[in-house]
Amino acid sequence: MDTPIIIVNFKTYEQATGKNSVWLAKELEKASIESGKSVAISVQATDIYRIKESVKIPVLAEHIDPAGLGGYTGKVTALALIESGAEGSLINHSEDRSPFQVIQDVVGICKDNNLSSIVCAKDAEEAKKLAVLSPDFIAVEPPELIGGDVSVSSAKPEIIHNTVKLVKEVNPEIKVLCGAGVKTKEDIVVALHLGADGILLASGITKAEDPKGKMLELLEGL
Numbered sequence: 001m002d003t004p005i006i007i008v009n010f011k012t013y014e015q016a017t018g019k020n021s022v023w024l025a026k027e028l029e030k031a032s033i034e035s036g037k038s039v040a041i042s043v044q045a046t047d048i049y050r051i052k053e054s055v056k057i058p059v060l061a062e063h064i065d066p067a068g069l070g071g072y073t074g075k076v077t078a079l080a081l082i083e084s085g086a087e088g089s090l091i092n093h094s095e096d097r098s099p100f101q102v103i104q105d106v107v108g109i110c111k112d113n114n115l116s117s118i119v120c121a122k123d124a125e126e127a128k129k130l131a132v133l134s135p136d137f138i139a140v141e142p143p144e145l146i147g148g149d150v151s152v153s154s155a156k157p158e159i160i161h162n163t164v165k166l167v168k169e170v171n172p173e174i175k176v177l178c179g180a181g182v183k184t185k186e187d188i189v190v191a192l193h194l195g196a197d198g199i200l201l202a203s204g205i206t207k208a209e210d211p212k213g214k215m216l217e218l219l220e221g222l
């Protein structure tokens with residue numbers, strides 16, 4: 001996935017589930033094409049296949065399990081994601097936290113299977129600890145700002161700067177994203193100015209009346 005990038009996390013928003021997820025993915029793809037900027041989406045595992053039938057932008061899973069093949073009822077495997085058309089997965093999102101060992105295992109599985117790994121962290125210190133795993137991306141998101149109207153860029157700009165610094169000290173190849181409450185072009189300009197390689201966001205797009213128009217507005221800041 002090219003950077004700078006905006007990754008839209010569909011979560012379980014009704015506007016981003018089932019048939020709605022396909023419509024939203026198409027709107028975001030149009031915004032990506034019109035602006036010439038990089039956009040990816042992370043979606044529920046059950047929607048990956050149908051979305052991939054309709055768009056070419058990168059589609060990620062919201063979750064992957066460190067499960068093998070065979071007797072692992074209910075788990076989301078790398079093979080299932082690849083067969084569905086996913087290019088990678090979020091790992092350890094604040095709403096779906098995993099123990100360190102699990103994160104290590106799934107980052108390894110992603111590497112072995114050519115899937116992009118986007119590991120989330122709640123602060124700069126956690127991001128530093130996770131950087132030793134060398135995922136493709138680390139996304140820092142203060143949990144208390146997620147889903148709200150106050151952005152990480154305005155409330156906690158230092159967390160972006162510190163995460164970029166600490167992560168790149170461990171491995172300069174890792175791309176750093178930030179997110180939580182991001183709703184404006186200015187939020188994105190600030191984040192990139194502080195060294196972020198992109199943004200992970202959800203409600204700013206999933207709850208927008210005109211998601212394509214809103215995405216075009218946000219992409220101006222990229």
Ligand code: G3P
Nearest residue numbers: 009147180181201202203
């Ligand atoms: O995964 C993105 C996310 O947790 C941020 O959500 O709604 O604050 O943009 P939101």
